[in-house]
Amino acid sequence: MDPEVFDTRYLPRSQQFEAWKQWYGRVFDTVPLRPELQGFEAKHLTWRLDGFAFSRVTAPGVSGRRSRTLIHRDSIDHWVITLTKRGTHKVLAGDIVAEPAPGVPLVQSLADPMESERSDYDRVQLYLGRDDFREIAAVMDAARDVPLDSPNGRLLAEYLLLLERSLPTLEQGAAQGLKDALRAMVAACIKPTADRIVEAATPIRASRLELVRRAVERRLRVSALDAAMLCKEVGMSRSQLYRLLDGEGGVARYIQSKRLVAAYEELRDGENPKPISAIAFELCFPDASSFSRMFRRQFGISPSDVRGASFGRLIQAHTSNDRLLLKPESFGDLIRFL
Structure with a gap:
């Protein structure tokens, strides 16, 4: 499955941050943390599936703000689970200040005002549409803005990393099964019960295998x-x-x-x-x-x-078939119709 790609590296350096700002503009107001630097080389990959989307972002340090004005202007209300792989991440949501460490998932809702600040970073994010994941609405809303720094949170982190590795080779027909597995896995990791753990047995096993695989490869x-x-x-x-x-x-x-x-x-x-x-x-x-x-x-x-x-050049390395989008639809348009 090919991702949608937005990559500023192919733009003139003087236009890179402005392009990034416009890309996010309908969802977040963004400001670079180091405006004195020339250029803003950043890349955003998004896999859109039925009812959810998965993204990977690599970018320089930036601060972002989702204000009530932006929420009223564009009422995207998906939940988002963020996993920072590299860099620092600080979030202010109402009276809550969260600073999840790399490797610790954080649940947020785009229906809420929020501010964030990131150093140079590499992160993955899972966007869940409310209509398709309404069965776990209470679980998601109760977990907002609190880092999932627990054994079950670690399992969820491994599952997100497994998604990152697997989505490029996912067949389109497997999307429905993946959505069901996601729903079960997220609920079991955030608010575990005996029934939820049984329902999520397959993705839990996959997450544990991913944890072992990465440990072995290290x-x-x-x-x-x-x-x-x-x-x-x-x-x-x-x-x-x-x-x-x-x-x-x-x-x-x-x-x-x-x-x-x-x-x-x-x-x-x-x-x-x-x-x-x-x-x-x-x-x-x-x-x-x-x-x-x-x-x-x-x-x-x-x-x-x-x-x-x-x-003899008989074994060829795989080449990327990412589509370069210099003037794509906005990030808001990309995730609106999950």
């Missing part, structure tokens, strides 16, 4: 990586971890598979000069021959064949 080159280290890293018991990865072939097999995938990516890079033996050693394989045997078992091709194909 430690791929650590030879001591094992079940005990993973349990400590992700906050799971040994039995929970083994149940979670049972369908993946077990903990040791899962770690090995991720290391082999990392090796494949290095080998398919025609500009990577490392010898195959060095790649195997860095990824904690005991020797080149056992690495080659495991590699062929997983991919049906030898490491040297992958390396040769990459040099």
Whole structure:
């Protein structure tokens, strides 16, 4: 699924912030935190689906304000769940001041006046239309403006990161199932009950797998990586971890598979000069021959064949097919009809 893209980097530097300001203008008034800097290189990607939208934004520091005047002028009232990946984020909503740390979700409503301030940042946001998510309205409204700094909030954060990774390859026909999973997952993480946790079993498992996947990929080159280290890293018991990865072939097999995938990516890079033996050693394989045997078992091709194909340009990296919109519809128009 292709996102809608707004990217100021392709505009003259003198026009970049004004374009960004106009893009958000019907929803937020924006001011750069460092107006003395020339240029404002920022990028906004939005995936629109039935009843909800997901966005990723990378931008310099900025302050924003959604005033009552803007709300009366444009009555978008979606809920939005924000996850800051990099940078600081401070929000003022009525008498509430919230400063969620990176990795901590925050629920807000565009029906409320608010002010925010961000340093240079990278964030993802999930917009939920009230009509399509009315079954969880009470849950969403009760959670407004309070950072979800809890184990369940961490699960929701992992699910948002999983969405970010998965949406570019999502088939359009899967949107309805995703909406149902979102509804269940958000309710279970914000206001968990036994019934909600059962209903959200599938997305909860997906979030836990994402948590483990990212922990494994951070430690791929650590030879001591094992079940005990993973349990400590992700906050799971040994039995929970083994149940979670049972369908993946077990903990040791899962770690090995991720290391082999990392090796494949290095080998398919025609500009990577490392010898195959060095790649195997860095990824904690005991020797080149056992690495080659495991590699062929997983991919049906030898490491040297992958390396040769990459040099021969037979294996091509995926290229982005984002659509560059220099004069797109506004952000307000983009999310209005969820």
